[in-house]
Amino acid sequence: MKKIFLYTAAxxxxxxxxxxxxxxxxxxEQISIQERNQLDNEAMTHFLETxxxxxxxxxxxxxxxxxxxxxxxxxxxxxxxxLSNGTYYILRPNAQPxxxxxxxxxSVIRLMGRAVSYKSNKTEKGGRFxxxxxxxxxxxxxxxxxxxxxxxxxxxxIDQYNTTNGKSYDKSFFxxxxxxxxxxxxxxxxxxxxxxxxxxxxxxxxxxxxFARDAHYPYTTYNMYDRSVVFNFQVYKSQAR
Numbered sequence: 001m002k003k004i005f006l007y008t009a010a011x012x013x014x015x016x017x018x019x020x021x022x023x024x025x026x027x028x029e030q031i032s033i034q035e036r037n038q039l040d041n042e043a044m045t046h047f048l049e050t051x052x053x054x055x056x057x058x059x060x061x062x063x064x065x066x067x068x069x070x071x072x073x074x075x076x077x078x079x080x081x082x083l084s085n086g087t088y089y090i091l092r093p094n095a096q097p098x099x100x101x102x103x104x105x106x107s108v109i110r111l112m113g114r115a116v117s118y119k120s121n122k123t124e125k126g127g128r129f130x131x132x133x134x135x136x137x138x139x140x141x142x143x144x145x146x147x148x149x150x151x152x153x154x155x156x157x158i159d160q161y162n163t164t165n166g167k168s169y170d171k172s173f174f175x176x177x178x179x180x181x182x183x184x185x186x187x188x189x190x191x192x193x194x195x196x197x198x199x200x201x202x203x204x205x206x207x208x209x210x211f212a213r214d215a216h217y218p219y220t221t222y223n224m225y226d227r228s229v230v231f232n233f234q235v236y237k238s239q240a241r
Contacts (some may be wrong), residue, residue: 040206042127043120048076073151085209087178090202100187101238112144113233178209188238203231
């Protein structure tokens with residue numbers, strides 16, 4: 001059953017990736033940090049207005065002239081909460097654990113989901129997220145992500161990396177601040193890794209609360225400069241470190 005869901009989710013996510021906003025007159029030149037933040041804000045607002053979570057909690061984009069998705073509630077109407085750093089988080093209704101396990105800033109988590117990064121672009125209609133690039137793809141692979149360092153990077157891990165590479169980075173090189181803070185507003189389930197996923201929420205991290213324009217750990221093959229990240233996930237477990 002889990003494999004069937006993951007296959008269906010992967011097809012849905014592929015369709016979602018291909019169904020990107022078609023914005024005219026995109027501007028790609030270097031911009032100030034202030035303008036980047038404004039574009040991110042506008043792009044996040046547009047994302048919330050044009051997406052929903054399907055019956056499995058997977059983010060989808062509303063289709064024009066297609067009534068089949070009209071009964072779903074847009075993300076903007078699912079009580080999105082915003083942190084002081086600009087990050088949004090949404091707890092999917094009726095998809096949270098009963099007597100769940102708290103998630104602390106240094107918890108060891110087991111995560112199922114998908115994360116996509118975007119760069120916001122200037123268009124005639126305001127800031128919009130442009131082409132999406134996979135940041136984390138557990139839904140496609142079916143693999144649980146264990147203790148991701150972009151949530152919490154232990155000092156031993158940081159020290160080992162710095163020693164090996166002759167660097168002196170602190171935790172901001174590894175952790176996505178907005179994700180780390182927002183995830184603590186959720187609770188974890190107590191599920192085995194082979195159980196069927198039901199995604200419990202969304203976290204939208206603007207570039208300023210991700211890696212902004214700073215150096216960062218190479219989680220992917222591309223640079224996260226000025227890129228926002230959207231997480232769609234379920235926390236299978238949370239344990240004390």
